[in-house]
Amino acid sequence: MPQNHDMTSAMADLHQQIQKWSEELGFGAIGITEPETGANADHLDQWLDAGMHGEMAYMADHGNKRHEPSALVPGTRRVISVRMDYLPAPDSPARTLKDPEKAYISRYTLGRDYHKVLRKRLAILAKKIDAAVSGYDYRAFVDSAPVLERALAQRAGLGWVGKNTMLLSRKAGSFFFLGEIFTSAPLPLDAPYEGDHCGSCSACLDLCPTNAFPSPHTLDARRCISYLTIELKGSIPEELRPLMGNRVFGCDDCQLVCPWNKFSKSSPEDDFQPRHQLDNSQLATLFLWSEDEFLKRTEGSAIRRTGYQGWLRNLAVGLGNAPSTIPVIEALRQRAEHPSELVREHVQWALRRHNVEL
Ligand code: B12
Ligand code: SF4
Ligand code: SF4
Incomplete structure (x- = not known):
């Protein structure tokens, strides 16, 4: 002993x-x-x-x-x-985020x-x-x-x-x-982190596209794009859809704007490198993936969590917020008769945004 x-x-x-x-x-x-x-x-x-x-x-x-x-x-x-x-x-999130015909998928996935x-x-x-x-x-x-x-x-x-x-x-x-x-091992302890380096900054609160922070340190998930595109199973509330822009799986805005992320480090892990050009794809291209393509290309990825219907739902919102170009409208038209009521409803909403009545 x-x-x-x-x-x-x-x-x-x-x-x-x-x-x-x-x-x-x-x-x-x-x-x-x-x-x-x-x-x-x-x-x-x-x-x-x-x-x-x-x-x-x-x-x-x-x-x-x-x-x-x-x-x-x-x-x-x-x-x-x-x-x-x-x-x-390398990574260029701002470029994809600013291009309304591209799909913005959050960095973590x-x-x-x-x-x-x-x-x-x-x-x-x-x-x-x-x-x-x-x-x-x-x-x-x-x-x-x-x-x-x-x-x-x-x-x-x-x-x-x-x-x-x-x-x-x-x-x-x-x-x-x-x-x-x-x-259960009695390992030695580290001290808690006592600092708070936000100071008078409020960039994240001000910039959140859906105004999801009722107060500092509190996030109303029901308004957060990450929740709407990943966790929510049903219909996305209509009033929030125009605010989502091209963010189709998660959202990074309240991190991208944070001054402390000047110090963020890129990962050496191959596992975290983008697959299938998910960091730089057109909304219309992803929207036209068949279910088989979706399943194959999201194998081993957290994107699977949303399911194929959820994926189409999110992309339909992105396409509804995109400019009224021929590829955007054609892609939406191709899914207008989709067997899922959830998908059809979002596609119809998107087409109405482009003044297209079926
Ligand atoms: C539910 C959940 C979500 C929900 C709700 C988010 C939320 N803020 O609660 C949704 C789907 C919206 C979400 C989104 C995201 N998530 Co999430 N999520 C979780 C999960 C499963 C639970 C979080 C939780 O407990 N929420 C409950 C609330 C009450 O807790 P909290 O937000 O952490 O708040 C704490 C403080 O704010 C504090 N607090 C509250 N009020 C006040 C007031 C004052 C004055 C002070 C000082 C403190 C304080 O108390 C709370 C409890 O500790 C965790 C994993 C886990 N098991 O912990 C991942 C986790 C938090 N998520 C993560 C990530 C990466 C994300 C996203 C970036 C993904 C994306 N790109 O879309 C976004 C970021 C959105 C955001 N700003 O939080 C990471 C975060 C890593 C990090 N560096 O913090 C985690 C830890 C997963 C992981 N293992 O890495 N997420
Ligand atoms: S992840 Fe996006 S929508 Fe959610 S709180 Fe942050 S900026 Fe707002
Ligand atoms: S942007 Fe970053 S530093 Fe500024 S308040 Fe938000 S979390 Fe704090």
Whole structure:
């Protein structure tokens, strides 16, 4: 049985080791915190009470698991929070965003599904820690479990929660994913990140195309283009459609405008490089993909989440906001009799925007 001070120094060494392994595995930063979410749990409750999660029922289910990590995994003593940068290189988001006949797909989903990439790496990291100090439990999470990821990342020292609700780092902006390992091992703790470097800036709040921030640090998901194009299953509210422009899967505006993203880092991962020219395609071209093409070209990508009908719905909105050119109108006409009522309704709306009556 090791003496207490031996144990402490072994754990301190382990912290350095974890840091080194995580760098080797492509993580931009890690931090270790206790399994607590503090005042963030109250913010979550206020947000849910106001109904700002819309149809994302999974945000309200799961009792207090999201509030208390040890309710999700009993026996959790530490949460290792990690960051992985994802911007592809080279990249020119502004050029695609400004071209109304092109489809803007948010940067995080141009390549392979990040859940798969991060989970695999976290499993390797957990294995390495287990080999160094066996006898403890490890569970890895990325996004899909009831975990308050940004709150834990802030408490693990990775950065602050900006007015746009993103976890921001002075060294890396906000274009990164978060993931966690919950463990029963009593690893040494990092200090929470105490700074807030938004100051008097309000660029993200002012620029959001759908005015989705009722106040700083609070996002009404029901108005957010990311929610409308990915999470919402039914019809997109008509009053919001013209405001969506050419953003057809997710939205990056409140990050692109953030001055801290001058420091964002591009990813060396091949997995995050754009596939099938998704960073630079015409709306009409993507809209004319058959279901087979959609399934083949989105294999292993998070875009699959929206389904083929959702994909057509989103692109129809983009085409409705595009200039009235022949390729735009012809593409819409080709889908006017689509078997899905959801798709037909959005196509009809788009054609009306171009003054085309069927
Ligand atoms: C639901 C969800 C969404 C919803 C709702 C977003 C939201 N802001 O809540 C929708 C679909 C809109 C969405 C969009 C996006 N998402 Co999302 N999403 C999630 C998910 C699953 C849960 C987030 C959550 O708990 N929301 C509940 C609200 C209450 O929490 P919160 O916004 O984090 O707010 C915290 C603070 O703002 C704070 N707070 C609240 N009020 C106040 C007041 C003050 C004064 C202070 C100081 C703090 C404070 O308390 C809250 C709780 O910690 C997480 C994964 C996870 N399991 O955590 C990913 C996650 C947050 N999403 C992520 C990403 C990448 C995105 C998009 C960029 C994708 C895109 N390009 O379209 C956009 C960004 C939109 C935005 N500005 O947030 C990343 C964010 C990484 C980062 N650097 O922060 C995450 C962490 C996924 C991951 N594993 O990487 N998302
Ligand atoms: S992702 Fe887009 S729509 Fe959503 S809050 Fe940010 S700027 Fe607004
Ligand atoms: S744009 Fe300004 S206010 Fe918004 S998160 Fe960035 S620094 Fe903060």
